[in-house]
Amino acid sequence: MPLSSKxxxxxxxxxxxxxxxxxxxxxxAAAAESYTSDNGGGSTASSISFLTPxxxxxxxxxxxxxLKRKRPDNVPSSVSLTDAERVLYNVIQGKRDLGIWSKxxxxxxxxPDNVVRKALASLQVKKLIKEVVNxxxxxxxHYIASEFKPSKEITGGDWYSEGNLDKDFIEIVKDVxxxxxxxxxxxxxxxxxxWVKKNHAFHVELTSHQIEEILQALVLDDQIIEMESTGFxxxxxxxxxxxxxxxxxxxxxxxxxxxxxxxxxxCGVCPRISSCTPDGIISPRTCVxxxxxxxx
Amino acid sequence: xxxxxGIKFAVHIITNHFGNLVAKVCECLLRRGPLTFExxxxxxxxxxxxxxxxxxxLIQHNCVQAFILEQEGREGLKVNxxxxxxxxxxxxRLRFPKFLEIVSQDLDEECVExxxxxxxxxxxxxxxxxxxxxxxxxxxxALDVVQGSLRKLLMIQYVERCPAPEPVLSPPVExxxxxxxxxxxxxxxxxxxxxxxxxxxVPAEGIRFSxxxxxxxxxNSDISPMRVGENVAKEDSTPFRANFxxxxxxxRHKVLIEKVRTTHDDDAAAVLRAILDGTRNAEKKVKMxxxxxxxxxxxxxxxxxxxxxxxxxxxxxxSSLVLLGCDLGKYNDSYTIELKKIIDSARDEEVExxxxxxxxxxxxxxxxxxxxxxxxxxxxxxxxxxxxxxRDTPKILYKLWKDDYLHMEKLVLNGARQSKFLLWKVxxxxxxxxxxxEMHHAALNLSLRLAYEQEKDGELLTVPKDKIxxxxxxxxxxxxxxxxxxxxSLMKLDDALMLFHDF
Ligand code: SF4
Numbered sequence: 001m002p003l004s005s006k007x008x009x010x011x012x013x014x015x016x017x018x019x020x021x022x023x024x025x026x027x028x029a030a031a032a033e034s035y036t037s038d039n040g041g042g043s044t045a046s047s048i049s050f051l052t053p054x055x056x057x058x059x060x061x062x063x064x065x066x067l068k069r070k071r072p073d074n075v076p077s078s079v080s081l082t083d084a085e086r087v088l089y090n091v092i093q094g095k096r097d098l099g100i101w102s103k104x105x106x107x108x109x110x111x112p113d114n115v116v117r118k119a120l121a122s123l124q125v126k127k128l129i130k131e132v133v134n135x136x137x138x139x140x141x142h143y144i145a146s147e148f149k150p151s152k153e154i155t156g157g158d159w160y161s162e163g164n165l166d167k168d169f170i171e172i173v174k175d176v177x178x179x180x181x182x183x184x185x186x187x188x189x190x191x192x193x194x195w196v197k198k199n200h201a202f203h204v205e206l207t208s209h210q211i212e213e214i215l216q217a218l219v220l221d222d223q224i225i226e227m228e229s230t231g232f233x234x235x236x237x238x239x240x241x242x243x244x245x246x247x248x249x250x251x252x253x254x255x256x257x258x259x260x261x262x263x264x265x266x267c268g269v270c271p272r273i274s275s276c277t278p279d280g281i282i283s284p285r286t287c288v289x290x291x292x293x294x295x296x
Numbered sequence: 297x298x299x300x301x302g303i304k305f306a307v308h309i310i311t312n313h314f315g316n317l318v319a320k321v322c323e324c325l326l327r328r329g330p331l332t333f334e335x336x337x338x339x340x341x342x343x344x345x346x347x348x349x350x351x352x353x354l355i356q357h358n359c360v361q362a363f364i365l366e367q368e369g370r371e372g373l374k375v376n377x378x379x380x381x382x383x384x385x386x387x388x389r390l391r392f393p394k395f396l397e398i399v400s401q402d403l404d405e406e407c408v409e410x411x412x413x414x415x416x417x418x419x420x421x422x423x424x425x426x427x428x429x430x431x432x433x434x435x436x437x438a439l440d441v442v443q444g445s446l447r448k449l450l451m452i453q454y455v456e457r458c459p460a461p462e463p464v465l466s467p468p469v470e471x472x473x474x475x476x477x478x479x480x481x482x483x484x485x486x487x488x489x490x491x492x493x494x495x496x497x498v499p500a501e502g503i504r505f506s507x508x509x510x511x512x513x514x515x516n517s518d519i520s521p522m523r524v525g526e527n528v529a530k531e532d533s534t535p536f537r538a539n540f541x542x543x544x545x546x547x548r549h550k551v552l553i554e555k556v557r558t559t560h561d562d563d564a565a566a567v568l569r570a571i572l573d574g575t576r577n578a579e580k581k582v583k584m585x586x587x588x589x590x591x592x593x594x595x596x597x598x599x600x601x602x603x604x605x606x607x608x609x610x611x612x613x614x615s616s617l618v619l620l621g622c623d624l625g626k627y628n629d630s631y632t633i634e635l636k637k638i639i640d641s642a643r644d645e646e647v648e649x650x651x652x653x654x655x656x657x658x659x660x661x662x663x664x665x666x667x668x669x670x671x672x673x674x675x676x677x678x679x680x681x682x683x684x685x686x687r688d689t690p691k692i693l694y695k696l697w698k699d700d701y702l703h704m705e706k707l708v709l710n711g712a713r714q715s716k717f718l719l720w721k722v723x724x725x726x727x728x729x730x731x732x733x734e735m736h737h738a739a740l741n742l743s744l745r746l747a748y749e750q751e752k753d754g755e756l757l758t759v760p761k762d763k764i765x766x767x768x769x770x771x772x773x774x775x776x777x778x779x780x781x782x783x784x785s786l787m788k789l790d791d792a793l794m795l796f797h798d799f
Binding site for chain 2: 135136137138153157159164165167170213216217220221222225230231232233257258259260261262263264265267268269271273274276278283284285287290293294296
């Protein structure tokens with residue numbers, strides 16, 4: 001083995017997780033219904049039917065979460081700041097769109113806790129800085145100068161909302177795409193983009209880059225196959241050589257990956273396999289997993 | 297590539313079939329590589345007689361091959377006989393039912409019976425085959441009947457003449473006799489000692505699969521009757537054995553065709569079958585990376601031999617060829633299929649399904665991403681591409697790394713932005729070896745559990761059928777179900793072992 005030591009390389013900061021489910025489904029458009037009604041409904045229809053079609057949501061996530069204000073790099077003259085506030089502001093502002101974690105701030109400025117706390121509160125009131133959610137660790141108090149839009153490293157990127165990955169929305173987009181591909185038999189990014197636009201499937205606009213991202217995730221889920229069109233038969237509608245997608249399962253949009261020989265037996269999925277020996281304490285004779293498996 | 301648990305499993309099989317003494321000799325050879333008789337006696341601490349008998353059993357069952365090694369010494373050429381254990385042939389013992397199944401599909405009952413005898417006894421001469429066939433019936437079976445079956449089996453290459461008992465190897469190329477099971481990290485594989493012995497021992501193609509090697513001589517009337525008599529006597533003592541290589545080739549073809557069927561469709565599977573059938577005799581080894589080139593016309597002709605194939609038009613054949621990765625119109629209208637790619641993808645599928653079941657769907661996506669990427673990916677990039685929470689991603693990756701499914705490197709950058717990155721990748725060769733080892737381990741466990749179940753409830757089998765009622769019946773049913781499940785799982789797992797080791 002190339003890796004001799006297996007000590008934990010990652011600080012396991014486990015914080016979290018206030019559930020932010022209330023806003024999660026806000027990104028699904030009512031227009032997805034146009035798709036499902038066209039096609040007789042299905043799981044997608046049922047999963048999004050609880051949404052009120054008339055809800056209009058701000059396109060926060062897609063269009064950026066803050067406005068850029070023009071402002072000189074240093075502290076505006078109209079605002080009076082204490083020394084501590086000034087020092088802190090400069091540190092935060094210097095980090096630009098990455099912002100900074102309050103603990104790092106203290107280390108950089110050497111200011112006592114209570115001074116930092118007071119100064120941060122005051123800077124927020126004066127609208128010079130804002131607190132943002134860090135997707136890596138929501139418990140960390142992270143600040144950024146008001147003039148910046150937090151970077152992808154902080155927000156998590158397009159598919160994040162308030163520091164959480166918008167999993168429900170992603171699942172629904174995946175479902176819709178799978179059905180489109182299943183119906184079209186062979187689909188391309190452009191074809192899907194066109195369909196999404198025509199049917200106003202989601203309240204938020206998806207770029208072709210985002211469609212590609214979802215398609216790649218579906219490839220990784222082993223739900224669809226990415227291939228080059230042969231130009232023949234099923235592929236006749238797509239010029240030969242163009243990248244296109246097909247559902248893996250031929251009978252329905254969703255399929256389950258094939259479970260191999262090893263994964264179908266207890267040892268194949270056993271967390272103790274490395275400590276299991278023929279005559280050891282953990283052995284096939286004493287194994288509880290086998291006991292359960294052979295309990296007819 | 298023989299892994300540690302591969303050795304344990306092989307020793308377990310030999311112990312089950314031939315007992316502890318034979319297994320001890322076998323294990324010694326598996327762990328230390330080829331040895332002389334004296335070395336074997338020394339290392340196993342058995343008596344000379346015991347070692348000799350064990351070797352005879354192992355040779356009879358094609359699990360050991362003797363060879364004479366010529367070595368340059370200070371006093372000139374030194375010659376000694378060494379024994380090489382054939383790991384693959386030990387594992388093939390598990391597959392005998394599969395080999396018999398193939399023959400029963402292709403040939404008649406007599407051929408199946410003949411092969412059964414060869415598998416049971418390891419190697420048999422024609423005379424022994426006749427005796428064996430006669431024992432099973434009331435009347436003696438005629439020589440030409442057995443000869444007929446043998447000829448069929450030889451023709452289709454399911455049976456072969458045994459290799460030379462002690463081929464001579466001239467002074468070896470450096471490092472050839474390195475230990476079995478040692479991990480080779482060199483990119484270019486040197487010719488293995490097995491390969492050299494195989495080359496030296498196996499008769500030439502024409503003789504290997506012929507009933508009478510000297511048939512020309514025998515038919516030649518110019519030869520004196522004395523010489524003919526000598527040859528016939530020699531023929532009588534020629535042992536034959538099952539040709540495992542051909543069976544493994546058949547099984548590999550089947551896997552290739554079925555994989556193509558699930559990935560693409562029946563048409564593509566039919567085309568691949570036609571190509572493999574049409575080029576079968578031209579395959580020089582089992583692990584062909586690419587199929588032997590075949591023209592479109594030849595593929596079409598081959599297709600017409602089957603009912604489904606006859607229904608296919610040229611257009612459908614061409615379309616399937618493109619699906620199979622061929623460029624139409626190149627290479628003078630001859631096509632080859634990248635067989636290794638199909639095998640690789642079947643292996644990936646097996647490993648991925650382990651990851652899915654053991655570590656969950658997020659890990660599955662991450663693993664698939666990394667296994668499709670050349671080189672390293674950084675944690676955040678993996679999170680983004682797989683739609684997994686950024687704060688959860690390192691934990692999942694760490695689990696995979698800890699269990700040797702991923703390779704990780706730390707990168708420290710001294711800049712204003714992030715300073716420490718973790719980079720991940722799937723190191724395929726190491727991973728495949730690791731998975732194969734786990735599979736051998738799992739196969740051993742299945743087999744041990746099967747033995748345990750038999751030992752625990754075995755006495756039930758001695759109870760007369762009409763006495764099995766009530767609670768006993770319950771226990772009996774459980775035992776039967778457990779056996780069935782364990783046995784069928786072992787057979788399925790063995791398919792995977794072949795996929796990773798033999799294909
Ligand atoms: S026998 Fe039981 S403990 Fe051992 S590896 Fe298999 S499942 Fe795990």
